[in-house]
Amino acid sequence: MATDPATVTATFRFYEELNDFLPRAQRGRDCVCACARAATVKHMIEALGVPHTEVELILVNGESCGFERLLQDGDRVSVYPQFEAFDVTPLLRVRAEPLRATRFVADAHLGGLAHLLRLTGFDTLYDNHYADSEIEAIAMREGRIVLTRDRELLKRRGVTHGCYVRAIKATPQLREIFARLDLARSARPFSLCLDCNAPLRAIDKTEVDGRAPPGVLARQARFVTCDCCQRVFWEGSHWRHMRDLVDELVPAGRL
Known part of the structure; x- marks a missing residue:
């Protein structure tokens, strides 16, 4: 006593x-x-x-x-x-329901992870000038999952959904988040701009003239663009490297 x-x-x-x-x-x-x-x-x-x-x-x-x-x-x-192996369905979880959409906001130390999450199609806000209070406010206002290596940020009252990221480097971090949150089923690779987080859209080759090197125009047939930054993207060597990572994370037949 x-x-x-x-x-x-x-x-x-x-x-x-x-x-x-x-x-x-x-x-x-x-x-x-x-x-x-x-x-x-x-x-x-x-x-x-x-x-x-x-x-x-x-x-x-x-x-x-x-x-x-x-x-x-x-x-x-x-x-x-979270995601403990045994079945807790009959028990009361501490959150009434999951978020409707899987969207993230990442802290200043996770810029590489933010880009890779965008690569796999997940709306991820990131700015290395975000203060903890801003991240908390964004998470509350927009229903986003906070990603951080700062456990004190996750203790803030307004943060209801978040993940402490254990891995140090971006690619292992992405593998960790995919496994913890079971993201493979909802991934939409190559649908967002890695820099702007805005949707990409397909454009005709005739619209690319002057926006890509001549050699690229000769070799490539498919192009996409971001209406926010106006950049044009194609399936070059960098795309193939990214595709290898996507194929590792997303089961065959899902894309």
Whole structure:
């Protein structure tokens, strides 16, 4: 029992990759914590270092609950990550429903990932001058998933959907996000401009004159353009390199 009347004692256990956010000594084991009497489950989860956006299911004393449940003395709290392997359909997930559209906003450290997500057809906002407050506001206003390597950004109240990106380089980051969010089924490769995030559209070869090198016009038959930046794109060597990555991520027959 808690000896301080202003606190209660609860035991927390985090599962799978949520342990990455904990000090090494607390990973994979029960953690007994003193909590303020008015503390919510969400408050304590984040106080222990785990962003709420990484959590899919919470069990308190074996029963599923939401983030706003007040902790009681003696509670045992089990916290599970997104897309855990076992079937949690009968239980209460902490989010009522997924976002209607899979759209992203990436922080200043994920410019390469933002370009690769656009490559695979996912609307992704990125500006290396975005402040955390701007990213939070965009996510709230437009219903976007926040991508970041800053766990404090994911703890902001207005961020309801987000992913902490573990990989360091852009291509492994893309593989990680595709696997975590099961993006292959909704990918639309080569449909967005990598620079502008605007839709690409096909144009006739006659419209390309003066906008591509003469050798390209002689060798290529298919062209697309971005109406925002006016650039013209074709299936050159860089496209073939990108296509190899797309073919790795998106099953054959999906395109």
